[in-house]
Amino acid sequence: MLLRFLGLELKNSIKMMRIALTGIILFAVLLTAVIAAVSFVMEKNNPVPIKVATVMDDDATGKMLVRYISQIESVKSVSEFVTMDEEEAFEALDDNELNVVIKLPDHFFDDVNMGYNTPLDIHIRPDADLLTEVFASVLKSGVGYVQTGEALAYAYIDVRSEYDLDTKFDGTIGDHVAYEIAQIVMHRMRIFDEKVISPYGNLDNYHFYFISVTVIILLFLATSFGFMYRKDTLAFENNLKPFGVGPLKISFIKTLIISMHLFVASCIICALSFIPSKMLDITMFELSLGHIYAMLFICLYLAVIINMIYSLAGNDYSVHSALLVTIVILLMMSGLLVPMSRLPKIISKAAFINPLYHLGRFMTEAIYGDIGIVSLLGMLIMTLIALLLTYLPLRKR
Amino acid sequence: MRFLLCEKEFFKNKISYMLMIALVCLAFIIPIPVESSDENRRAGILAENEGIFYDDLKENLGDGLFEYIVYDSEDDINNDLYKGHIDYAFILSDAYGDNVKDTKRSVMFLSTPYSLYKEACKEDFFNAWLITYSDRFIENETKDIFAVYDDDIIGELKKRKEEYQNSDLLFDVNIVYDTVPERTLRHRADGFRSLTGLVMFMSVFIFFGHFYSGSHKAVCDKMTLKNRTLYQCSYMLSVALPIGILCLILNLLRGATDIPILISHMILVIAYSIIWVLAAYKLIKKESTFIGLAPMLLIAQLIVCPIIVDLGEYIKVFEYIRYIFPSGLNL
Numbered sequence: 001m002l003l004r005f006l007g008l009e010l011k012n013s014i015k016m017m018r019i020a021l022t023g024i025i026l027f028a029v030l031l032t033a034v035i036a037a038v039s040f041v042m043e044k045n046n047p048v049p050i051k052v053a054t055v056m057d058d059d060a061t062g063k064m065l066v067r068y069i070s071q072i073e074s075v076k077s078v079s080e081f082v083t084m085d086e087e088e089a090f091e092a093l094d095d096n097e098l099n100v101v102i103k104l105p106d107h108f109f110d111d112v113n114m115g116y117n118t119p120l121d122i123h124i125r126p127d128a129d130l131l132t133e134v135f136a137s138v139l140k141s142g143v144g145y146v147q148t149g150e151a152l153a154y155a156y157i158d159v160r161s162e163y164d165l166d167t168k169f170d171g172t173i174g175d176h177v178a179y180e181i182a183q184i185v186m187h188r189m190r191i192f193d194e195k196v197i198s199p200y201g202n203l204d205n206y207h208f209y210f211i212s213v214t215v216i217i218l219l220f221l222a223t224s225f226g227f228m229y230r231k232d233t234l235a236f237e238n239n240l241k242p243f244g245v246g247p248l249k250i251s252f253i254k255t256l257i258i259s260m261h262l263f264v265a266s267c268i269i270c271a272l273s274f275i276p277s278k279m280l281d282i283t284m285f286e287l288s289l290g291h292i293y294a295m296l297f298i299c300l301y302l303a304v305i306i307n308m309i310y311s312l313a314g315n316d317y318s319v320h321s322a323l324l325v326t327i328v329i330l331l332m333m334s335g336l337l338v339p340m341s342r343l344p345k346i347i348s349k350a351a352f353i354n355p356l357y358h359l360g361r362f363m364t365e366a367i368y369g370d371i372g373i374v375s376l377l378g379m380l381i382m383t384l385i386a387l388l389l390t391y392l393p394l395r396k397r
Numbered sequence: 398m399r400f401l402l403c404e405k406e407f408f409k410n411k412i413s414y415m416l417m418i419a420l421v422c423l424a425f426i427i428p429i430p431v432e433s434s435d436e437n438r439r440a441g442i443l444a445e446n447e448g449i450f451y452d453d454l455k456e457n458l459g460d461g462l463f464e465y466i467v468y469d470s471e472d473d474i475n476n477d478l479y480k481g482h483i484d485y486a487f488i489l490s491d492a493y494g495d496n497v498k499d500t501k502r503s504v505m506f507l508s509t510p511y512s513l514y515k516e517a518c519k520e521d522f523f524n525a526w527l528i529t530y531s532d533r534f535i536e537n538e539t540k541d542i543f544a545v546y547d548d549d550i551i552g553e554l555k556k557r558k559e560e561y562q563n564s565d566l567l568f569d570v571n572i573v574y575d576t577v578p579e580r581t582l583r584h585r586a587d588g589f590r591s592l593t594g595l596v597m598f599m600s601v602f603i604f605f606g607h608f609y610s611g612s613h614k615a616v617c618d619k620m621t622l623k624n625r626t627l628y629q630c631s632y633m634l635s636v637a638l639p640i641g642i643l644c645l646i647l648n649l650l651r652g653a654t655d656i657p658i659l660i661s662h663m664i665l666v667i668a669y670s671i672i673w674v675l676a677a678y679k680l681i682k683k684e685s686t687f688i689g690l691a692p693m694l695l696i697a698q699l700i701v702c703p704i705i706v707d708l709g710e711y712i713k714v715f716e717y718i719r720y721i722f723p724s725g726l727n728l
Contacts, residue, residue: 074516093575117568126574130437134517136572137462141520147567148527152534154566155557156542163550165543173542180538184530188523192506197478205510220692227685320688322412324603325419328695337699342481 006253009228013257049080050099050131053089061109073189074138078131093125099132100124117150149181199339203368206276210284211364212336214269215356218299219327221265222306225258226320229310247394251311259296259303266295285367294366298359301383305355308386312393336360355382403635407604413636416600417643437513440522441477441486443468448494450529457525463518474507484512487522497533531558587727589651590662591704593644594724597637597663598670599695604636605629605674606691609684629678630671637667662726669723698722 052070056062063083070081079100084092092098101123105111111118122139124132153174159165160173169176240250273284285291313319331337333347334356340348351357358378365371407413440463444451458465466483468474474486486507492499504526508515535554540546561567607613608629617625641663648659681687698704701715702724709716719725 074520077516078514090575117566119568120570122570122572123575124572126576128574133462134514138517138520139570140461141517141524143568143570144524145527147562147569148524148531150567151558151561152531154561155535155554158557159550159554160543163553165545165550167543169542176542180534181527181531184527188527189519191500191502191504191523191526192519193502193504194506194508197475197507197509199479199481199509199511216696220696223692224689226688320691322415324599324691324695325412325415327692329419329422341479 006257009253009257010260013225013228013261049076049078050129050135051082051092051097052079052100052102052135053082053084053092053098054102054104055084055086055089056104056108057106059104059109062104069142072142074141075135078135078138090123093123096125099128100135145181145185149178149185152181153177199341203364204282206282206284207364207368208339210273211360211367214266215336215360215363216331217269218262218266218302219331219356222258222262222302223320223323223327225254225261225306226310228254228257248391251307251390251394255300255303255307258306259299262299262302263296266299270295291367294363294371297379298363298366301355301359301362301379304383304386304390308390311390330354330356333357334360352378355386358382400631400635403632404638407635407639410604412603413639416596416640419596421643421647437484437511438463438518439466439483439485440464440518441466441468441474441483441507442489443471443474443486444489444493446489446491446494450493450497450533451489453532454489454493454525454529457528458522459525461521461524463521478507478509481509481511484509485515485518497530500530528562587653588704588707590648590653590659591702591724591727593648594662594666594726595695595698595702595704597640597644597666598673598698598723599691600640601633601637601667601670602674602677602691602694605633605678606684606687608632608678609687626675629675633671633674634667637670641667665726666723669726673723694722698724701725703727 054062054066056066066081066083069075070079082098086103089098089101089103093101103121103123105118105121108118108120122136124136128136156177157174160167167173270285270287276282277284309323310319313322333343333351334340334354335343335348335351336356340351340357358375362371362375362379365375442455442458442465455465455467463485468477468486471488474483474488477483478486488505488507490503490505492503497503504522506515506519512518532555535551535558539551539554543550608617613632617628620628645659645663649656653659677687677690681690702719702722703709704724707715709719719727
């Protein structure tokens, strides 16, 4: 009778899961694509560049200068340069198709050659976003370099003539100083050594989001097993008691069925993760026996938790709604959407009572590192509590 | 009358209170990264070996876009980077004492995966560094240039250099903030506003599931199409209104000042949610499918709408896709 019940429940669940899984697979594909795109963008650390137009006379020096500036790493990281005529550029600025217009005054380079510093006009929209401000900041830094070089060169020229000093750079002392400063500026990035401090610990962005997506999909898939706890199903289960199939055995079978389906879903997710991995030339998931065991444990853990919730609360519309709200809160406080280090202290301190925190931590360690004793204990304790909360009331029944 | 009855039913349901408590929790406990990305401009600074150069550098920093915070220990810097209190950090090696010995790889630049403007921050720092270094340049290079080393000459060079730096004789740029047509002014998404939209929409969606069975269905079955639609709309309004008022209060508590826009946003979200749910109800015949759609909708909105991350800032198409959902409306 127990086996027949298992078969019946399995048949029912497969029927229901067909619909749910199709949705989940479609959703997983969409999510994976989105997350791969976000990770890729964040990995490159490049926000969508702003559009900058330069307006100038048909001047070869000007064009060369603009080409040079637009290729500087800091400028390239935030902006994209286009050349336009004046009317077209200001119309585009008005229509929000451009963020910045740099206007070189007429005879700008003639003035420079004559020793006059004609200022450049930078036109920015009044609703400039942070990126435009960043671009302006980069530009100001560049101007700052020129100013420092100029100030030094002028100071040397003045002091030389005032003190009547001899120099081997006769007549070109300004050029020499400017050249020295230009050398320092050209090689400015040499002064920096770089290091990244990640809030994900040793994880990359895409690893972090892969764990998040997998947990979220499994979690919501698990909640769709509410149909096994409907009132009519419970009435049918009561009829099985005379055949030796009690609530404990039924609960065990349900947990088993949920975890089986979750495991199939997790295999599909892991298989699908190879698409963005291949596209971005990264490793999101490596197939190994250890990982399979870990995923099995994770699915069992989720099944036990969901079985506990539905067994205790039943499945009516209100329970489902309450579950949804609770899951969102727990998710936001689990460190799966925003790294735990970036959440308020109170949440990180209370994380040990959040089952999703343990799940995320265990999964991260299992797939991308070594399982720590703390996360394993956390999962085991949570599983034990869920089992006790499920089975103690059932024993009484 | 019908509306009041629906309202009474809403307040009798425990889920209503749960939703409201959840909303309050999310408003005050969870930080919204969309907002914090605005502050991606704080940098820490620390010197392994404090000296005159470091003192001068600190004075020259901070006139630009980035805000610099002085630290006393590397642990504090790492900790604050880890927690996201700062997004960049500069640690000056012991090459910077009273004078600079070797500048190559002498500044450790620290960042996080969230540091969006690394290059810009380095340029800003380097600008201050160069101004500071220009004094060392005078001290180190003058002997080579003039073949004499005289404190008076050094002093005069530094004085002249500073005078030029403070004058308007040097090359400069004029930044002009143009006047543009008001219709084209850009709007920046507020994460919490989208979150309130999400809560309103999901509440309406979840509560509307009652129309698939029970007393609501029985009542509806006996009504004409017009009356049924009116009844369903008033039911959804009775759910959305208290939550909308709570959202309004929470937005005000979080410092929102644009009350007319805020109210318009609430009205639009409620109207859009009602249309959305009615359309979904028309298309979906099974209660289980309707319930199953809720988590999908929730996740889709969390990703597509500017709640956790504004994807539209990275991938243009998301600026338009988000309007599929009511929480994507962000006035």
